[in-house]
Amino acid sequence: MMDYRENAGYIITDSCHVGDSEFVLGVHLTAPQQFVTWKCSNRTDYDWGHYFSDLFSAQKDLVARAQEEVQCLEDQRQNAIVPEAPSYSPWGNIQECETLCPGVYSVSTPGHGGIMVRRELAEKIFRKEAMGCAFVEGGYLCFEEDCDAQVALRELMDKKMIQAPVNERFGPGAYEAVINSSVQIHHPEYWQAREKAISEQNRQAKKKGRER
Secondary structure, three states, rough: OOOOOOOOOOOEEEEEOOOOEEEEEEEEEOOOOEEEEEEEOOOOOOEEEEEEEEEEHHHHHHHHHHHHHHHHHHHHHHHHHOOOOOOOOOOOOEEEEEEEEOEEEHHHEEEEEEEEHHHHHHHOOHHHHHHHHEEEEEEEEEEEEEOOHHHHHHHHOOOOOOOOOOOOOOOOHHHHHHHHHHHHHHHHHHHHHHHHHHHHHHHHHHHHHHHO
């Protein structure tokens, strides 16, 4: 039996733990047809409330939030597994291979090169429009170095998997500006899809902020 907990006028009736995270469902003390789910920390801090007018919708949301956390933890576990670097490339024998992050490699050959991303990783983290800017070779999604590799770099920076360098050549923001300019010129459809997705993410974040 759950111990009694109350927050913002709601009695906590259900909870679900995933890893170090807890998600809870509450029913309003004086309005029994009002329900909420929260992410809860330390059993006292309740964030990101989702509000409902029927119990079943609230229960579905509780399960969905827990499933999202399970997927997030699984992705982190998979990313922690360091795969081997490619032994070949579609552009010829590899002279140099730099690991940009686990599963992503920048390769150079005597004549050409590009960025090779393991397909299972690309399918999880890349937008479909980004994947359309590459070609498949074996178990990799391959981005040509001249015009396509910048799309892969943009995706990796968006997902916080790599950071834009700041050094003697590139000041703060300069590297990203170069990448963005190239992408807009060579892959305008991808750029438009990215801008639309970011706009929607910002809108959802503002909406959730108002719900807190």
